[in-house]
Structures are given as structure tokens and as C-alpha cells.
Amino acid sequence: MYAVLRTVNVTRYVTPLREGGSLPAIVEADDDFLYVLKFKGAGQGSKALIAELIGGEIARLLGFHVPEIVFANLDSAFGRIEGDEEIQDLLKASTGLNLGLHYLSGSITFDPLATNIDADLASRVVWLDSLLMNVDRTFRNTNMLVWHKELWLIDHGASLYFHHSWSDWENPQRPFPKIKDHVLLSKASRLEDISKLFSSLLTQEKIGKIVSLIPDEWLVNENKFDAPEEYRSAYAQFLNTRIANSDFFVKEAEYAREALV
Known part of the structure; x- marks a missing residue:
């Protein structure tokens, strides 16, 4: 919640x-x-x-x-x-x-060879990272931990990389080819089912509440828009548009998965 x-x-x-x-x-x-x-x-x-x-x-x-x-x-x-x-x-x-x-004291780095992840959970993680365009959940750096026998997601700082240049950010079908390197992609066989569930959960109101948390001082040195609220609106627009067009990134991930399995 x-x-x-x-x-x-x-x-x-x-x-x-x-x-x-x-x-x-x-x-x-x-x-x-x-x-x-x-x-x-x-x-x-x-x-x-x-x-x-x-x-x-x-x-x-x-x-x-x-x-x-x-x-x-x-x-x-x-x-x-x-x-x-x-x-x-x-x-x-x-x-x-x-x-x-x-800090999750005592946690261990997720190892895909040591910890079995089922298709449902793998599909959930891949869908999330496709939405966020997270380039950093790979075999080299999984950015997941195992703590008390549960999988924990960490380090989303490499997501939303469009905001480093704000180029093409309004394109709802912006491609994300890096999904082919995702550590859980080969197991993500339930993307379509997960997409229906997750798209229904991520309402515009909930996305708006999350982006409203961004502090003004993290936005004042930017030069794309004139005011912090305009940046928050842009993040919300990007996410809401991408969620509404999730079929595009789901198909992209499925095509990448077919090349692996």
C-alpha cells in the first residue's frame, strides 16, 4: 500500500x-x-x-x-x-x-543458479523493468537480494534513463532493447497475464501520488521545464502513457525471450 x-x-x-x-x-x-x-x-x-x-x-x-x-x-x-x-x-x-x-543486514545477492524463481514472479519483475526501462537487472548485476528466504528488489537508479536527455520521452512506444539482457527474461512466460493485472493496479491517481513525492530541490537545477511541478507532470505522463500502451513493451519482451528459449 x-x-x-x-x-x-x-x-x-x-x-x-x-x-x-x-x-x-x-x-x-x-x-x-x-x-x-x-x-x-x-x-x-x-x-x-x-x-x-x-x-x-x-x-x-x-x-x-x-x-x-x-x-x-x-x-x-x-x-x-x-x-x-x-x-x-x-x-x-x-x-x-x-x-x-x-539496510537488509544478512541479505545475500540473488544468484539465478542458486535460487529458483518461478514463471509468475519472473514475469512480474520483467514487466516492472520493462515499464521502468531499467537497464540494470542483468546477470552481471542482478540488483536483487535474498533476505529471510524472500526476493527483494533494490537499486532502480538506472531506470527512466530518458530523463537524462528528455529526448523522445512522449513516445508511448519507445523501444527498450536492453530487456534482452534481463536476468529473469528466460523464465518470464506469463507476461500477458501479469500485464493485465499490473496495468489495472497502476492507476493515474496512484502514479500521481508517487511522482508527487519528488522533492523540489532535486528538480531545480534542470533546464527542460520551468517549474518542479512540470517535471512531476512529465514523469506522470510518461508512466501513464507507457502503462496504457503496455502491450507494446510486453511484445518486445516476448520477442526477446523467444530468441533465448
Whole structure:
């Protein structure tokens, strides 16, 4: 069920994860929980946080296990005692609101050879990633965890990549050829059935509530539209149009799957 996100204050930098170029880190917050923190001053900047927020909350709405997402406030003085200059620069560039995901202590990375996923769940994940145009759920980097014997989806920051240039974003049949690399594609034999269910769940009202969560400060440095609300409307339009035309990306995924099996 959709819920308003909590806001926490980061109190301790625990350790960097050093994955890719984004340098996420495990931090502790003032609620005494640990979070994987995604910094707005890293790599793709606030766009990765927006994709993480939208992708994660859509996944949660569709019934997937997703770590709790919170807004994480980083004080301007936080990085002054950090000895690593690269991390110090990252912390300084990320003052203000960032994004945290509840740290799943003891979880293990999903291995498709070690954990069996049935056709229903595989189809659900592939449909979600086709909608979001998530390029980062591959054999190389599955971005799924197994925690308490359940599959958890993480790291949607590489989704919605159209917003890095805002080119062709109004095209409801925008192709997504990268679906051919999806780690679960070969098992996703129920895409049509899942599409009917998921399309009915993702109403315009629910999509609107999710995109309304995007903070103004993640949008103010953009130059495509004039105001934050116009960006939120654009994200909602993209998602609603793609959902309404889901037959297109379902067929695209099915064609890619036929080439594999």
C-alpha cells in the first residue's frame, strides 16, 4: 500500500560500498537504523535518486519486497571530519535531502543458479523493468537480494534513463532493447497475464501520488521545464502513457525471450 515517506537525519557515515561510480554508503540515522544512502552529489546526481524513488515505490505498490525508502537529510557539517578527500567532496556536494534504503543486514545477492524463481514472479519483475526501462537487472548485476528466504528488489537508479536527455520521452512506444539482457527474461512466460493485472493496479491517481513525492530541490537545477511541478507532470505522463500502451513493451519482451528459449 502506498505510504508517505519518512525523513531521517544522517548521524554517522559507516562505510562506503564503492559500487560503480555512485559511491553509495551505509550510514546510521537518528532513528538508530542503518540505511544504504544514495547521494545526490554522485554520478548521475538527483536523477538517479528520482529513478530510485519512483521505481522503488511503484515496485512496492505492485506487491514486491522493497526496502523502506526514506528521505535522508545530510547536514553541511557532516563531511568535515571525513579523512578520504573523495568521500569528503561527495558529502559536501550532497548537503540537504538524499535518499536512503533500509539496510537488509544478512541479505545475500540473488544468484539465478542458486535460487529458483518461478514463471509468475519472473514475469512480474520483467514487466516492472520493462515499464521502468531499467537497464540494470542483468546477470552481471542482478540488483536483487535474498533476505529471510524472500526476493527483494533494490537499486532502480538506472531506470527512466530518458530523463537524462528528455529526448523522445512522449513516445508511448519507445523501444527498450536492453530487456534482452534481463536476468529473469528466460523464465518470464506469463507476461500477458501479469500485464493485465499490473496495468489495472497502476492507476493515474496512484502514479500521481508517487511522482508527487519528488522533492523540489532535486528538480531545480534542470533546464527542460520551468517549474518542479512540470517535471512531476512529465514523469506522470510518461508512466501513464507507457502503462496504457503496455502491450507494446510486453511484445518486445516476448520477442526477446523467444530468441533465448
